[in-house]
Amino acid sequence: MLFACGHKAVDIAKVLGITKPTFYKHYFNEITRAGHAPLMMRARQLERLNNAAEAGSVPAEKALAGMIQAEQVRTMGEKIKERGKSDAPPAQRLGKKEAAKEAAASASGKFAARTPPPMLLN
Structure with missing residues (x-):
């Protein structure tokens, strides 16, 4: 009954007038089921x-x-x-340098890598 009210095993042992080791020795079944x-x-x-x-x-x-x-x-x-809630950890954030490298690799438009002249391609 005291476990159902949320009391700890040490406090229950004191109420019963026995020591903590004695309580754990004789009431181990009740202690293991205390969470339930x-x-x-x-x-x-x-x-x-x-x-x-x-x-x-x-x-x-x-x-x-x-x-x-x-x-x-x-x-x-x-x-x-x-x-x-999700159990999966959040994706790692990129640091400044990694983000800059990624942005440089995917650059387009004016700052994109130039295509070679057609004569150099076979």
Whole structure:
């Protein structure tokens, strides 16, 4: 329950009145699942509401519908937040000298390399 509220393992060990090594030794399963604790708690809560709604409780049905809608909005928000991000690194910018060389190679018009006279070509 305390992991679901966001407390750290050290603080929970102090609340239980045991040392940190003892807590890690005896509660290692709970510690490894601590990151999923809020989601597991929400799942239990949804399960209880669903059982009450199936038993005919109208307030439970309304609360269940509200929680489901809130979860859908939250997950959609996460998808939208990640939509504009790209995993590919941005293209390397050229330095002054590289840009000047590239511009000189692709010069056209008055500053382009001249074509040789027709007599020199076979």
